[in-house]
Amino acid sequence: xxxxxxxxxxxxxQITKRYPGCLANDAIDLxxxxxxxxxxxxxxxxxxxxLMKIIYGVVQPDAGQLVWxxxxxxxxxxxxxxxxxxxxxFQHFSLFETLTVxxxxxxxxxxxxxxxxxxxxxxxxVSQRYGMALEPQxxxxxxSIGERQKVEIIRCLMQDIRLxxxxxxxxxxxxxxxxxxxxxxxxxxxxxxxxxxxxxxxGEVRALCHSATVLRGGKVSGHCVxxxxxxxxxxxxxxxxxxxxxxxxxxACGSSPFLQVDKLSWHNPDPFGCSLSEVELEVRSxxxxxxxxxxxxxxxxxxxxxxxxxxxxxxxxxxxxxxxKPIAHLRPDARRRQGLAVVPAERLGHGAxxxxxxxxxxxxxxxxxxxVSKGLIQRSKVKVLAETIIQRFAxxxxxxxxxxxxxxxxxxxxxxxxxEILQNPKLLVAAHPTWxxxxxxxxAIHRALIALRDAGxxxxxxxxxxxxxxQISDRMAALSGGRLSGLAPTAQISQVQVGGxxxxxxxxAASRADATTQx
Numbered sequence: 001x002x003x004x005x006x007x008x009x010x011x012x013x014q015i016t017k018r019y020p021g022c023l024a025n026d027a028i029d030l031x032x033x034x035x036x037x038x039x040x041x042x043x044x045x046x047x048x049x050x051l052m053k054i055i056y057g058v059v060q061p062d063a064g065q066l067v068w069x070x071x072x073x074x075x076x077x078x079x080x081x082x083x084x085x086x087x088x089x090f091q092h093f094s095l096f097e098t099l100t101v102x103x104x105x106x107x108x109x110x111x112x113x114x115x116x117x118x119x120x121x122x123x124x125x126v127s128q129r130y131g132m133a134l135e136p137q138x139x140x141x142x143x144s145i146g147e148r149q150k151v152e153i154i155r156c157l158m159q160d161i162r163l164x165x166x167x168x169x170x171x172x173x174x175x176x177x178x179x180x181x182x183x184x185x186x187x188x189x190x191x192x193x194x195x196x197x198x199x200x201x202x203g204e205v206r207a208l209c210h211s212a213t214v215l216r217g218g219k220v221s222g223h224c225v226x227x228x229x230x231x232x233x234x235x236x237x238x239x240x241x242x243x244x245x246x247x248x249x250x251x252a253c254g255s256s257p258f259l260q261v262d263k264l265s266w267h268n269p270d271p272f273g274c275s276l277s278e279v280e281l282e283v284r285s286x287x288x289x290x291x292x293x294x295x296x297x298x299x300x301x302x303x304x305x306x307x308x309x310x311x312x313x314x315x316x317x318x319x320x321x322x323x324x325k326p327i328a329h330l331r332p333d334a335r336r337r338q339g340l341a342v343v344p345a346e347r348l349g350h351g352a353x354x355x356x357x358x359x360x361x362x363x364x365x366x367x368x369x370x371x372v373s374k375g376l377i378q379r380s381k382v383k384v385l386a387e388t389i390i391q392r393f394a395x396x397x398x399x400x401x402x403x404x405x406x407x408x409x410x411x412x413x414x415x416x417x418x419x420e421i422l423q424n425p426k427l428l429v430a431a432h433p434t435w436x437x438x439x440x441x442x443x444a445i446h447r448a449l450i451a452l453r454d455a456g457x458x459x460x461x462x463x464x465x466x467x468x469x470x471q472i473s474d475r476m477a478a479l480s481g482g483r484l485s486g487l488a489p490t491a492q493i494s495q496v497q498v499g500g501x502x503x504x505x506x507x508x509a510a511s512r513a514d515a516t517t518q519x
Contacts, residue, residue: 008067009034009194010055010163015064017050021398024050025061026218032163037185037195039205039226041238042215043438044410045396048198051215052165055196056088057081082108085162089152089169095140102136105155119158127154131180135272142272144296153181163194168409168435170204182208200438202231214238239440249450251474251491254284258458259306259427260321264328266305266312274298276305279484281460281477283427288449288459289487290473292466292498298482299431299462300345306429306460307342308332322427336368339426343417343433345462347409351416354405358397359386361404362419369423385422393418394444410437417445421452428452431462446472466495480504 012030016023025047032038040048053059055066057075065072068084075081081088095104102116102123113119120136127134132150140148149169156164164185170178185195185208199205205212206226214222214237222237229237261281268275276298283289293299304310305320308331312319317326322338330338342365344350352361362385363371371381386400393414397407404412413433420428433449434442449472453459463469469476475487478501485501500506 007033009036009069011065011067012051012055013065013067015051015054015061015066017047017054017059017061023218025054027064028215028218028220030213030220032194032196034162034192034194035189036211037189037197037209039197039199039209039212040215041198041205041212041234042221043239044408044441046215046238046438047218048215049167049408052088052167052196052198055081055163056086056165082159085160086165087156087159087161087163088165088167089149089156090167093148093152095148095151097141098139100137100139101134101143101151104140104151105136105158108155109159113158122158123154126158130154130157130184138272142270144300147296157184157188161188161193163196164188165196165198167198168200169197170199170201178204200442202226202234202439205234206231235439238438249446249472251489252287252453254287254458254474255456256285257282258285258323259283259460260324261306262319262321264305264319266301266310268301274301274482276301276482279482281484282487283458283460285426285458286453286456287474288453288461288472290469290476290490291460291462291479291484292469292476292502293462293464293479294502295464297479297502298484299479301482302479303342303345303429303431303462307340307344308335333368336365336423341365341420341423341425341428343420343428343430345431345435347412347416348405352404352412355403357386357401357403358390358395358407358415359383359400361415362386362389362400366419366423385419389415389418389422392422393448409435410441413437414441414444417448421448425452425457427458427460429460429462432465433461433463434465434468442468466498469498470495478502478506480506 008031010032012028015025015028017025028051042048050059054061055075057077057080066075100116102120105123106113106116106119123134123136132154134150134154140151153169170181189195197209206229209226212224212226213220216238224237226234259282261279264276264279266276274297279302291299311331312328314329317329320328322340325338327335327338348354359382363377363382366385371378371385383400389395390397390400395415396411407415417433434445437445449459461469461473470490473490476490476493476498477485477487478498480502481504485506
């Protein structure tokens with residue numbers, strides 16, 4: 001890949017930022033040259049996101065200097081950063097859900113760029129050029145997580161970018177989509193754009209980045225050239241002891257079917273959404289079933305129908321059964337009483353209420369576990385549950401009264417997953433369980449899922465990370481256009497086969513027959 005020049009475009013000198021009970025950034029130095037793709041690595045909570053927000057003007061440092069193209073300045077706000085040519089794609093989306101794609105992009109670019117209507121042709125051109133085709137008139141609330149990420153990226157690429165900051169940009173992209181993005185990033189770097197890249201996918205960092213700075217506990221712990229390191233060496237730089245981070249789990253066969261989905265069809269009233277067509281699925285007690293698929297192919301709709309956010313009529317109640325009992329007509333709380341637990345795709349706003357404490361967020365789904373008596377909340381029991389989750393799942397937080405929004409993505413994910421697992425579910429449905437979390441947190445989450453499986457629970461994992469699905473799933477299928485392929489033992493299929501299923505290259509009846517004969 002082309003190498004950057006030696007002249008620094010951005011320099012950070014002794015940047016320090018304190019929060020109550022936390023030193024997020026401790027005298028950090030960082031330098032990025034024009035044309036350089038620079039990785040920022042570290043565990044969740046290491047200080048990466050805080051540092052990025054300081055560069056982008058969202059957060060003001062307590063000490064230190066920011067030097068932009070040779071001039072020391074104070075980055076007062078994101079508007080100033082954008083005027084200088086700095087764009088940022090946040091890990092948690094910053095989009096208005098009730099507005100269209102074009103309206104969101106117009107708001108970010110300002111009145112001088114034109115009206116949303118005037119921007120539509122450019123949005124189509126830029127998104128198609130970079131392999132992320134978007135419909136400008138589509139409302140954001142109707143987009144899948146992957147599609148919303150594309151809006152964030154395209155919004156930055158439409159500006160005159162000199163420094164592009166990407167916080168976990170590929171966490172909801174398929175490998176092919178990620179490679180298309182890398183083509184774009186390499187082109188931008190070749191044209192002189194500096195790129196600051198945060199990712200927990202170490203293979204991507206090694207393939208893409210010229211250099212890397214590693215943070216640990218808010219301090220710079222080292223520098224390296226990623227291409228000259230292995231994944232294990234990078235993991236050791238990030239967490240110190242990397243033992244147990246690369247694991248191979250034995251496959252299980254499961255026992256009797258617990259979740260049964262029988263020819264489930266559902267018409268999505270959203271014209272931009274995905275409808276489901278005769279989905280058939282079985283998850284046995286004591287196994288993990290993985291569902292792969294490109295974003296927007298029915299994953300959100302299937303999750304909503306399984307969790308109870310969408311219900312069917314009593315006549316169709318048998319389309320979804322738990323231990324033989326029809327549940328498709330039941331609300332979420334009634335399904336939870338039948339042994340269902342759910343980890344949704346969106347952590348903030350769906351899995352947790354951002355401004356509520358961790359203790360109150362624990363109560364949200366676990367209230368049926370003896371936390372409410374005669375209509376009164378048993379605060380002492382809620383506190384014990386929250387503290388147990390924090391301790392058992394190594395959640396980094398000052399205490400159980402910390403607001404959910406103040407946790408890093410990986411720590412909040414561990415808390416949500418722990419909250420569901422400690423309810424001892426008979427069926428756990430988890431969507432994107434390790435999205436945007438570091439290698440240590442991902443390994444901890446995988447171990448927790450395997451332990452729950454080995455305790456006899458049925459687990460359904462919906463993910464766009466094929467490496468993850470092949471690592472932890474006992475059987476796999478893929479969604480494409482609202483249709484589900486047949487299930488097959490993970491040990492007997494390849495990523496190429498699953499990639500074909502994700503593209504719709506399967507005959508459902510034949511695949512089911514093959515899988516049945518193999519098991």
